Amino acid sequence: DAKTTQPPSMDCAEGRAANLPCNHSTISGNEYVYWYRQIHSQGPQYIIHGLKNNETNEMASLIITEDRKSSTLILPHATLRDTAVYYCIVRALSSGGGADGLTFGKGTHLIIQP
Amino acid sequence: DAGITQSPRYKITETGRQVTLMCHQTWSHSYMFWYRQDLGHGLRLIYYSAAADITDKGEVPDGYVVSRSKTENFPLTLESATRSQTSVYFCASSEAGDGPNGETQYFGPGTRLLVL
Numbered sequence: 001d002a003k004t005t006q007p008p009s010m011d012c013a014e015g016r017a018a019n020l021p022c023n024h025s026t027i028s029g030n031e032y033v034y035w036y037r038q039i040h041s042q043g044p045q046y047i048i049h050g051l052k053n054n055e056t057n058e059m060a061s062l063i064i065t066e067d068r069k070s071s072t073l074i075l076p077h078a079t080l081r082d083t084a085v086y087y088c089i090v091r092a093l094s095s096g097g098g099a100d101g102l103t104f105g106k107g108t109h110l111i112i113q114p
Numbered sequence: 115d116a117g118i119t120q121s122p123r124y125k126i127t128e129t130g131r132q133v134t135l136m137c138h139q140t141w142s143h144s145y146m147f148w149y150r151q152d153l154g155h156g157l158r159l160i161y162y163s164a165a166a167d168i169t170d171k172g173e174v175p176d177g178y179v180v181s182r183s184k185t186e187n188f189p190l191t192l193e194s195a196t197r198s199q200t201s202v203y204f205c206a207s208s209e210a211g212d213g214p215n216g217e218t219q220y221f222g223p224g225t226r227l228l229v230l
Contacts, residue, residue: 101159
């Protein structure tokens with residue numbers, strides 16, 4: 001899995017868009033970008049994933065640069081409940097249709113300010 | 115829709131005792147995983163299972179035993195608990211199969227284990 005770099009912490013005002021960057025300059029062509037988050041005292045929660053196109057779901061949007069060396073997770077209208085550690089994970093699909101364990105880095109601690 | 119549940123949520127035990135942590139999922143996902151989370155180490159994979167009766171070691175399997183007689187259950191047993199096994203344990207599942215959706219993992223709420 002490619003190495004990722006994220007800022008250790010970020011602040012965002014409630015109601016504003018939170019933009020969380022992730023650098024993955026060594027990403028391979030078959031590797032996907034996944035985002036998870038972990039709210040304090042809870043299990044990690046899947047947010048979104050993408051390969052090269054921008055993606056959007058009910059939780060967030062994922063913007064991947066054209067060279068795929070970096071991406072940004074966007075929470076469009078952040079609330080206090082979005083305060084969490086956000087993890088950017090880059091990985092290829094497991095061989096044979098299986099599933100490998102996830103490798104979580106240190107992530108970004110996003111703090112939503114009231 | 116219960117999803118994935120873990121029990122107990124909190125457990126205090128003593129060194130040398132056997133402890134079993136339970137994990138149950140209602141999605142009929144093929145794959146299940148056990149992770150531990152410690153300060154300074156992030157999440158580390160202990161064991162995983164591709165299907166009933168198929169299990170394999172992860173990064174830190176020593177001191178742990180798993181079984182999977184039914185698709186929906188994946189218990190983790192500490193045969194003789196040690197203080198170093200004090201941690202937060204998370205169970206996860208994924209449906210597997212082709213494509214990235216199949217590899218998305220869904221996590222339980224965790225079990226906080228304290229070994230005295």
